[in-house]
Amino acid sequence: MSERFCIALDAMGGDHAPDMVVAGADIARERCPNVDYLFVGDEERIRPLLDKYPALAAVSTVRHTPDAVAGDAKPSVALRTGRNSSMRLAIDAVAAGDAACVVSAGNTGALMAMAKFVLKTLPGIDRPAIASFFPTLRGESVMLDLGANLECDADNLVQFAVMGTVFSRTVLGLLEPTVGLLNVGSEEQKGHGSIRQAASALRASALAKNFRGFVEGNDIAAGTVDVIVTDGFSGNIALKTAEGTAKLYAEFLKRTFKSSLLAKLGYLLAHGAFQKLRLRTDPRRYNGAMFLGLRGVCVKSHGGTDAVGFANAIGVASDLVVHGFNEKIRDELARLQAALEAAALSPESTEAAAV
Amino acid sequence: MSERFCIALDAMGGDHAPDMVVAGADIARERCPNVDYLFVGDEERIRPLLDKYPALAAVSTVRHTPDAVAGDAKPSVALRTGRNSSMRLAIDAVAAGDAACVVSAGNTGALMAMAKFVLKTLPGIDRPAIASFFPTLRGESVMLDLGANLECDADNLVQFAVMGTVFSRTVLGLLEPTVGLLNVGSEEQKGHGSIRQAASALRASALAKNFRGFVEGNDIAAGTVDVIVTDGFSGNIALKTAEGTAKLYAEFLKRTFKSSLLAKLGYLLAHGAFQKLRLRTDPRRYNGAMFLGLRGVCVKSHGGTDAVGFANAIGVASDLVVHGFNEKIRDELARLQAALEAAALSPESTEAAAV
Numbered sequence: 001m002s003e004r005f006c007i008a009l010d011a012m013g014g015d016h017a018p019d020m021v022v023a024g025a026d027i028a029r030e031r032c033p034n035v036d037y038l039f040v041g042d043e044e045r046i047r048p049l050l051d052k053y054p055a056l057a058a059v060s061t062v063r064h065t066p067d068a069v070a071g072d073a074k075p076s077v078a079l080r081t082g083r084n085s086s087m088r089l090a091i092d093a094v095a096a097g098d099a100a101c102v103v104s105a106g107n108t109g110a111l112m113a114m115a116k117f118v119l120k121t122l123p124g125i126d127r128p129a130i131a132s133f134f135p136t137l138r139g140e141s142v143m144l145d146l147g148a149n150l151e152c153d154a155d156n157l158v159q160f161a162v163m164g165t166v167f168s169r170t171v172l173g174l175l176e177p178t179v180g181l182l183n184v185g186s187e188e189q190k191g192h193g194s195i196r197q198a199a200s201a202l203r204a205s206a207l208a209k210n211f212r213g214f215v216e217g218n219d220i221a222a223g224t225v226d227v228i229v230t231d232g233f234s235g236n237i238a239l240k241t242a243e244g245t246a247k248l249y250a251e252f253l254k255r256t257f258k259s260s261l262l263a264k265l266g267y268l269l270a271h272g273a274f275q276k277l278r279l280r281t282d283p284r285r286y287n288g289a290m291f292l293g294l295r296g297v298c299v300k301s302h303g304g305t306d307a308v309g310f311a312n313a314i315g316v317a318s319d320l321v322v323h324g325f326n327e328k329i330r331d332e333l334a335r336l337q338a339a340l341e342a343a344a345l346s347p348e349s350t351e352a353a354a355v
Numbered sequence: 356m357s358e359r360f361c362i363a364l365d366a367m368g369g370d371h372a373p374d375m376v377v378a379g380a381d382i383a384r385e386r387c388p389n390v391d392y393l394f395v396g397d398e399e400r401i402r403p404l405l406d407k408y409p410a411l412a413a414v415s416t417v418r419h420t421p422d423a424v425a426g427d428a429k430p431s432v433a434l435r436t437g438r439n440s441s442m443r444l445a446i447d448a449v450a451a452g453d454a455a456c457v458v459s460a461g462n463t464g465a466l467m468a469m470a471k472f473v474l475k476t477l478p479g480i481d482r483p484a485i486a487s488f489f490p491t492l493r494g495e496s497v498m499l500d501l502g503a504n505l506e507c508d509a510d511n512l513v514q515f516a517v518m519g520t521v522f523s524r525t526v527l528g529l530l531e532p533t534v535g536l537l538n539v540g541s542e543e544q545k546g547h548g549s550i551r552q553a554a555s556a557l558r559a560s561a562l563a564k565n566f567r568g569f570v571e572g573n574d575i576a577a578g579t580v581d582v583i584v585t586d587g588f589s590g591n592i593a594l595k596t597a598e599g600t601a602k603l604y605a606e607f608l609k610r611t612f613k614s615s616l617l618a619k620l621g622y623l624l625a626h627g628a629f630q631k632l633r634l635r636t637d638p639r640r641y642n643g644a645m646f647l648g649l650r651g652v653c654v655k656s657h658g659g660t661d662a663v664g665f666a667n668a669i670g671v672a673s674d675l676v677v678h679g680f681n682e683k684i685r686d687e688l689a690r691l692q693a694a695l696e697a698a699a700l701s702p703e704s705t706e707a708a709a710v
Contacts, residue, residue: 136603137602137603137606151547182592184587184591187427191588192505192588216592216595217593217594218596218598218602220596221596221600222602222603232539233546233547234588236539236571237537237539237571237572237585237589237592237593238572238592238593238596241576241593241596241597242572242599244574244575244577245597245601245604247492247573248490249600253608256625256628256629256631256632257628259628262625262628263624263625265624266623266625266626269617269618269620270617272615273614273615274618276611277608280607
């Protein structure tokens with residue numbers, strides 16, 4: 001898709017909204033020249049901000065609503081009472097075809113509930129998943145689910161593997177991304193029944209060639225595989241544990257450089273090199289969790305991010321639209337379905353899948 | 356306990372056994388002068404090693420067996436066929452009263468299965484848990500379970516909270532350790548049913564004063580609480596994810612210091628400060644996962660560790676014996692039981708626990 005398309009922005013979601021939403025869109029505008037923006041939210045607050053960015057204002061429209069979803073609202077309550085909220089109307093714009101995708105830094109649970117209700121899941125996908133990518137020793141990997149589904153059966157995990165593979169091809173540009181199932185050991189008998197069943201199903205599937213079996217927590221940062229598939233409970237804990245550990249080491253590093261005069265001098269000399277490291281590991285660079293499996297592209301930005309981080313979330317959404325992500329998932333699922341049906345005809349594979 | 360006691364060592368467990376077991380015991384000997392050692396394993400290989408350390412040999416005995424548990428043996432198979440293995444005989448020595456505790460760097464699953472079978476669990480504890488401590492922004496915290504029980508009910512989690520609290524007091528020296536349940540959000544309605552039930556039970560228990568509710572993955576490294584309680588699946592993934600992320604940042608740091616001439620000079624100046632950081636975050640310092648809840652002290656060392664790491668695992672085992680860890684768990688459980696029974700008499704608390 002190289003023609004112009006529109007991105008709907010929940011202008012009221014996030015700790016620093018609407019300021020960082022508008023400022024972030026202006027940064028994204030320079031990178032994605034084919035995009036129009038639809039700001040949904042309190043027009044009285046959005047207009048004065050847009051006035052500061054005339055080039056952005058020229059490609060933007062504002063849809064006014066006084067309502068917004070609270071950051072701590074229960075998803076079910078937000079779904080019931082937030083029909084006129086900026087978040088809901090931004091999603092509605094995608095469903096109505098006014099926008100190709102939506103980006104919000106608001107309440108994650110509410111966004112997932114509304115997106116699922118309004119956009120529905122893709123054919124062949126039972127449940128959408130939250131995915132994100134992050135730096136590893138070998139480049140970048142993607143992990144899903146990060147919290148949309150606390151308990152997952154084998155079918156869910158297989159569908160996540162398909163979506164993660166397509167995501168890795170589409171956004172990270174890998175031709176043959178490898179896939180691993182997060183577990184507590186690499187031996188076949190390890191882990192919950194659903195994980196072992198998913199492993200059997202993947203081994204018998206069209207993804208078998210790139211399936212690397214079970215991986216463990218340390219394989220995430222090692223980049224052992226390109227796509228890490230897990231349930232939303234474990235994925236959320238792994239993601240946040242990694243973020244917390246990264247913060248801990250950044251703090252240890254800071255304290256170390258401040259601990260003596262020589263260390264301070266050393267920092268002055270190494271400063272340029274550390275600037276590069278900081279850029280590479282900047283959490284804003286990895287901002288933008290994708291809700292995969294919906295009939296529409298929906299990206300969740302970190303609630304506490306700034307304009308730079310929000311611009312990156314817009315960039316991810318734009319990539320998914322430009323590369324026809326959802327169409328590719330549909331094709332891949334059809335291929336997989338055909339292979340699964342072929343496998344079901346062969347008694348040996350069925351037996352293997354039931355182990 | 357200040358009189359002499361004996362530590363049984365599985366001399367054949369671990370990648371570098373028996374060499375690092377004997378060398379590690381010699382390092383530990385200097386730190387714990389009241390300890391005798393019982394080496395269980397292949398006497399022909401152990402004797403020549405002991406000859407190198409006469410002071411250690413003077414406080415050591417060797418119990419010969421030609422059998423050892425393979426690193427990749429299934430726990431059930433090891434339990435059935437390993438009755439004469441070095442691991443099993445070392446545990447038997449604790450059950451027979453010949454040793455106060457056992458340390459092994461062998462197969463974790465086999466060690467847990469054998470220790471549970473031979474030593475049995477403490478009264479009031481349904482399942483033993485694996486615990487370990489690690490560096491945080493605020494000091495050191497302990498987390499359990501790290502992989503002994505993939506699925507846990509609310510009772511298991513409450514018992515883990517008790518054991519973690521006593522461990523934190525005994526080994527880390529905290530008077531009033533705070534406790535948190537690992538979850539995907541801090542709101543009350545988040546997470547699996549078993550976690551929510553455990554939270555209700557802890558709020559109504561003798562531990563209520565120090566219970567901080569739910570914590571998330573990033574709270575682990577932040578040191579938000581002193582004791583993190585979780586099921587063995589999530590705990591194992593969190594621990595290994597943190598280890599992997601720490602390794603990733605150490606590697607990024609190394610590459611950064613090598614990336615330019617100025618950075619290399621900077622490293623030379625800051626070298627002393629970084630040596631201290633390395634000591635503080637040395638994984639060998641945190642070697643030694645405790646099997647808590649057994650009628651006997653059993654410590655698992657990392658399989659790939661060296662003599663320094665193994666000596667630390669011996670040190671942890673020695674601390675648990677010297678401070679009467681198991682007796683304290685028994686007392687704490689009795690206190691908790693009394694409080695739970697008192698709470699059960701009050702209809703309000705029962706209702707709260709059923710939410």
